[in-house]
Structures are given as structure tokens and as C-alpha cells.
Amino acid sequence: MSDRKSSGGAFLIAAFAMIPLLPVASCVSEGHAGGAAAKATGTETTSQPTHATYxxxxxxTLTVDNFRxxxxxxDPEGESVDLPASPATQQSRYGETPYALVLDGKEALYMKSGKEPVTCNR
Structure with missing residues (x-):
């Protein structure tokens, strides 16, 4: 069980380290991920509720009001934060220094600079 926690922590650290790359990732051609992008377009917008508690x-807990x-x-510390989509056309990644939020199905990855990233589930 400690191996699982260990690999999960490594994933969170890697995800947190990639926050500065989010704007760059939006510049990548959709040709390679076209099928996945099309699939996500159909399901991702409907799978994220307008209001959710993770x-x-x-x-x-993490409470999210999603305006797309x-x-x-x-956040779990009780801090209220407004985040824009990042990049603006996204409906699953939101961020503004020092915060980032990635929504994926029933999972939310919340990152705040200087704090350990946290994965939450609804």
C-alpha cells in the first residue's frame, strides 16, 4: 500500500511541476489526439456538474461551481478562489498563479503553489 501512495505522490509532484507548461500544451496540434479530443468534447462537458463537492x-472537501x-x-482550507479556464478554450483545466485545478471525470486535482497537490473525488 505504501508503494501506491508513493507513486501517487510522484504523480502529483509531476503534475504540479507541469503547471507552467499548460499554456504551451495548448499550442500542440490536435492531429495526434484528435480522436481523444473529440471523445472528450462529447463527454467532458456533460460529465462536469455545475456544482460539485469533492x-x-x-x-x-473541495467545492466547485463550474461556469465552463x-x-x-x-478549497479544503476554506479559501474561496475564482479561476479562469487555462487556456481560455479549456473546460477541464483552470488556473491562475498560484492556483490550478484539473477536472477529469469524477476526480479533481487541486494545486496551490507552496502546498502539496491534492486529488479529490466526488
Whole structure:
């Protein structure tokens, strides 16, 4: 079980390290990921509710009000944050220094600079 936590922590650290690359990633051609992008377009917008509460385990909860081009969230520490889509055409990645949020199905990855990233589930 500790191996799983260890690899999960490595994933979160890697994901957090990639935040500065989000704008660059939006410049990549969709040719290679076209099928996945088309599939995500059909399901991703419908799979993210307008209002959701995610359990972050012992850290608490993350509440997200999703307006598609932006989100308003209350993080596990009780801080209220408004984040724009990043890049602006996204409906699953939101961020503004020092925060980032990635929504994927029923999972939310929340990152705040200087803090350990947290994965939450609804």
C-alpha cells in the first residue's frame, strides 16, 4: 500500500511541476489526439456538474461551481478562489498563479503553489 501512495505522490509532484507548461500544451496540434479530443468534447462537458463537492480524504472537501469558462472553488482550507479556464478554450483545466485545478471525470486535482497537490473525488 505504501508503494501506491508513493507513486501517487510522484504523480502529483509531476503534475504540479507541469503547471507552467499548460499554456504551451495548448499550442500542440490536435492531429495526434484528435480522436481523444473529440471523445472528450462529447463527454467532458456533460460529465462536469455545475456544482460539485469533492472529498479530499482527511484534508477535507473541495467545492466547485463550474461556469465552463471559469470556476469558483472553496478549497479544503476554506479559501474561496475564482479561476479562469487555462487556456481560455479549456473546460477541464483552470488556473491562475498560484492556483490550478484539473477536472477529469469524477476526480479533481487541486494545486496551490507552496502546498502539496491534492486529488479529490466526488
Amino acid at each position: 472529498s479530499c480524504g482527511p484534508r477535507g 469558462t471559469s470556476v469558483k472553488l472553496v
